Amino acid sequence: MADPVTDPTLPEPQELVAEDLIEEVSIDGMCGVY
């Protein structure tokens, strides 16, 4: 398995963004789930 610390081909850890914190979902697709 690639080591994220030593493998230069792996991307740098990304800065936290709003999409990491919230996700809006459609209620229409949640029938029977929630």
Place this chain on the structure above:
Amino acid sequence: MDPLLGEPWTLSPAVALRPEPFGALAYHFGNRKLTFLKRPDLVATVRALGEQPDVRSALVAAGVPVSQHAAYAAALRGLAATDMIRPRVEGEVA
């Protein structure tokens, strides 16, 4: 820095938060919007909004590092866009 951080906000009274392992589900009974809050400290922030003088204080109370305040402010603006949270009128009881 986002001016929202210095403003008083609160959770909308039409919103229910359901705790989940990843954070919480927020459901708005008025507009039927459903949003995942994907971190427990965001949930803590949202819950603290009504008890703190401003958003920055709520973030601090929830233990969010200052370096992440901008990202959290952006996420809170996303919640505001669907009325999950709303500006708090001074003197209003949360």
